[in-house]
Amino acid sequence: MNGTLVELSISDLQSIVSALRSERLRPPFSALQVGRLVPGSVVDSTRLSLTELAEQGFSVKQIATALDLIVADRTRHQRSKPPIDLVTSGPEAPGITNRDTSVVVRELFSHAKDSVVVIGYAVYQGQQVFEALARRMEQIPSLQVQFFLNVPRSDGDATSSEILVAKFKQRFKDKQWPKGCRLPEVYYDPRSVSDDVPVRSSLHAKCVVVDSRKVFVSSANFTEAGQERNIEVGLRIESKWLAGQITNHFRQLHYHGFAKRAF
Secondary structure, eight states: OOHHHHHSOHHHHHHHHHHHHTTSSOSSOOHHHHHTTSOGGGHHHHHHHHHHHHHTTOOHHHHHHHHHHHHHHHHHHHHTSOSEEEEEESSOOTTOOOEEHHHHHHHHHHTOOSEEEEEESOBOSHHHHTHHHHHHHHHOTTOEEEEEEOOOOOTTOOOOHHHHHHHHHHHIIIIISOTTSOOOEEEEOGGGGOSSOSSOOOOOOOEEEETTTEEEEESOOBSHIIIIISOEEEEEEEOHHHHHHHHHHHHHHHHTTSSEEOO
């Protein structure tokens, strides 16, 4: 089975199976058809994978059955293990199958229903990394999204904190967030750009909390390299308790002035 299809989330696979069986999705598979079922970043690869199966002689019914088997196998596997997934970036070790960082992050963003908290140190090529989240925010106007990000100050940089924060805000809006989409709330640690301290701090944590129960903690930054190329390790955990602890920690940081809202 094609790697792209195997890496899709269970809900995405189920959506494709349902569309195939109801004949809402059939050859020739168009980007418009597939785009209604999976995140935008995997539309082309999913369409090509389905087309490849059809060209190999698979009927629509056979493709649906094959995808159903993937769903059944993955569901059975999930029932037999704790609610923790090992998630990695970079090259795959032979004989070991882990969840891919970019796929997990995209899946979390694409299926959020109520809230998303993103905590990160470095953001680069954010328009690509956050495309699925911005799209989800457009689909669900009530979705609450908060970012806690680091605002860097280089050693020896004497620029005022107000200018550094203003540049950070403009750069995020212009280069790190999909254009034309509703912006999230963004917070930063004012100590990282303070004008009057000899040693500054950084907001160095990297994690995502979705719907107050799904948690992803990783060494990976929110960059294309961190999500796909670098060797990174993380854990995806289903835990209302842990999600609540992380969310409350950052809310308290904001309350006590250690996380200031940028916009």
